[in-house]
């Protein structure tokens with residue numbers, strides 16, 4: 001069983017036999033569920049891409065908890081330069097840390113360094129897809145074919161990522177059981193309506209609309 005908590009924006013905390021934090025943008029995030037120092041324990045910190053609203057507090061969190069940074073090669077190198085434990089990888093690859101598998105999948109987006117990616121985290125027999133920032137891309141069909149996620153986090157904020165309509169199409173392709181919309185409402189520029197997303201998804205998957213700090217269990 002894995003408890004997944006939305007920490008606001010794209011930040012997600014996964015708690016199972018291990019603790020995994022994804023895209024921990026908390027400092028400076030007006031919707032953050034908690035400050036970074038509220039996270040006392042983490043085994044892995046996973047970053048989807050080198051943008052401030054995803055890299056966020058990743059390095060500080062690795063330093064404070066001793067967690068291993070798992071990210072695109074260029075981000076991992078930055079972590080290693082800061083004397084952090086870091087595993088670099090790239091799209092198509094899998095890294096295993098402390099029994100948790102991280103599969104890196106494609107995303108259609110930019111990044112300050114390296115490129116943008118999505119991840120599928122496999123822990124305790126559950127597969128959780130975090131799409132990072134991405135536009136709708138046919139590559140998502142591969143996520144459905146290879147992983148059939150139990151739970152997915154998809155951006156719906158539009159402008160920089162998919163909006164509600166394209167994210168609903170993504171749900172069809174990734175064949176996820178449950179989906180949580182993220183990357184909306186943080187700033188006026190990403191003010192999307194999660195109910196519109198839910199309506200468009202219909203019966204394709206269970207849409208779980210969370211408030212920051214709230215959880216879903218799979």
Ligand code: NI
Nearest residue numbers: 049051109133
């Ligand atoms: Ni981005």
Ligand code: MN
Nearest residue numbers: 051053054133
């Ligand atoms: Mn973003």
